[in-house]
Amino acid sequence: MQALTNRVKVVSRKPMTFWERMYLPAIFKGMAITFSHIFKKDPTISYPEQKRPFSPVFRGLQILNRDEEGRERCTACGLCAVACPAEAITMEAAERQPGQEHLYREEKYAAKYEINMLRCIFCGLCEEACPKDAVYLSETFAPSNFQRKGFIYGKDDMLIPDPKQDPEGYKKALGSRAKHPEGHGNEH
């Protein structure tokens, strides 16, 4: 029969020679192979001490961003919730009261902002949809939990530290995906 590809390997059905039937040479060969693995470097990364760097396109847990004065960027427009294919995001908007200007950047803000991390598929569409650069996918992943409600992340779980009070923590939490902290990162 004509073979469809040139990758066919013909199996030899010859009876084994005496040398092959002794099996010992084959056993020694196998043992030599396993022995040679003693000298190979193991590819293991001992996790808690050593960490493999995330790839630049890694999409992890969401964070809620602040601007350089430490005000929340989110204006509760709901575009992320609309964009979300898994319908993981819910939010409640509230109006900024006088005297709260140092807390919220716009005059409307998210009083409640929740992402169900069990539904979230980490596609990053919320990040792309956000006109205010308020939501970003960071470089962490959700730790395990004993209850479902533990996976519903609220604002206090996702808001990153204030850049004025804790610039180190802010930078760390922001990660490398938010390339333009001044905004308009996603518009080009």
Add this chain to the structure above:
Amino acid sequence: MSVTQILFWFLSLLAVGAAIGVIASRNPVYSVLWLIVVFFAISGHYILMNAQFLAIVNIIVYAGAIMVLFLFVIMLMNLNAEAEPAKHLYLKMAGLISGLCLLIVFVAALSGSAEAKNVGQLGGSNIGLIKNLGRALFNDYVIPFEISSVLFLSAIVGAVVIGKKE
């Protein structure tokens, strides 16, 4: 009592008790295990008589090989107390009487013999050690020894023939 005597009585009681256990157990697996204990007790007696080779051969051959096969077969047959056929009372009586007759014959034969009287001296002799045993087998008793080896050979051939039948 010396240590040897204490050991002798202990082993004797063990042997007799375990032998009673063999016939008294309802479950054949327990019978086999009791029989193994009997073999160990007998091996202990051999050691007391300084016949270490016989003792260890008794353990290797009887307790180690034959009883394993017994146990093997009994475990596969899955015999238990319910599967045991009810025996007639007369049958039990007949067994008891014939067993007692055998015992009497043994006692009568051994009590009169000269060997029974110098059992105590056996402890000091080296007749059971492997060197002396080998010398005796290959010098004094060559012909019986070789005849028994022919017997074994024929048994092996027979086993192979039975195994090849199918």
Add this chain to the structure above:
Amino acid sequence: MDLLLINWAVFTEKLILIIAVVSGSLVIAMYSTYAERKVAAILQDRKGPNRAGPFGLFQPLADGLKLFFKEEIIPNFSSKFLFILGPCLAMLTAMMIGAVIPWGNMLHFFGRNISLQIADVNIGILYVFGVVSMGVYGIMIGGWASNNKFSLFGALRAASQIISYELAMGLALIALLMVTGTLSLKEMVGQQMDSYWNFFKQPLGFLIFLICAFAECNRTPFDLAEAENELVGGYHTEYSSMKLGFYLFAEYINMFLSSAVMVSLFFGGYDIPFLNDTALITKIGVNWVTIIQSVILFMKIAGFLFLFMWVRWTIPRFRYDQLMNLGWKILIPLSLFNMMITGALILLKQNHWHF
């Protein structure tokens, strides 16, 4: 009182030796579980246990603790006495082999020569055989008492395998005994100290003995008795807690002591290679030489233990008919052949044929 006429010096000496050998083999068995995992990891390019203590050295302690604290389950429809007796027997027979192995030459303390062998019985190696043939009862009784089909299968496999390979082992040993002319392990080691190791006189015998030792220890390629993917756990399917631990432990003790037997029989026991031991004694004294010899013995044993593990992670398990074919149709004829050749050579040598 005749009872008190025991030589108390000998008694304490032997008692200390027995305690040392028993606890020593337990510790070595413990650490061979660690070594097994480490060797497996290294051969498979992994790290192995490294969390408990430095380099994971406390791992065996953690494992032991875990086994002790697990719930002990005795199946309802098992015979309870035999169920407990099984692992005890396995452990007992595993430990008993250590009694006849010469762990070193002798120490000279308090004006006494203390032999580092618990009992130099004149049947020596036959005692090892007797104990090994008892070892199968632990597995058989445990497997049967579990009242589980898989356990019974494991037990039957173990029994038939051990009986089959004991024959080839004994026949391979007979050729060795023809060369050495003694059954005592101590004398065999003594002979090897003066001339070549028995391995060079009986290479084929050693190979057969080695294969049979693997089979007797139920180690992979011959671990059909506990073949996980066919029989769940084999004879210890129903066992839990430390009773399971005893079975697993007995395997490692068996491994250690069979390595010791092989070293004593074929690799010169406590003989220091490339060195005249008697000359060394006059130079640095008996005690130091004995200590060095024991260290050498343990190094040789460690080599064998590594071989056991190396083979385990290289060679896959036999199928049952292959196992029986190997035992009955290859190893037994081969060892008979080896015996004949050895006998012929000895006869030629006795009749002054020089070759």
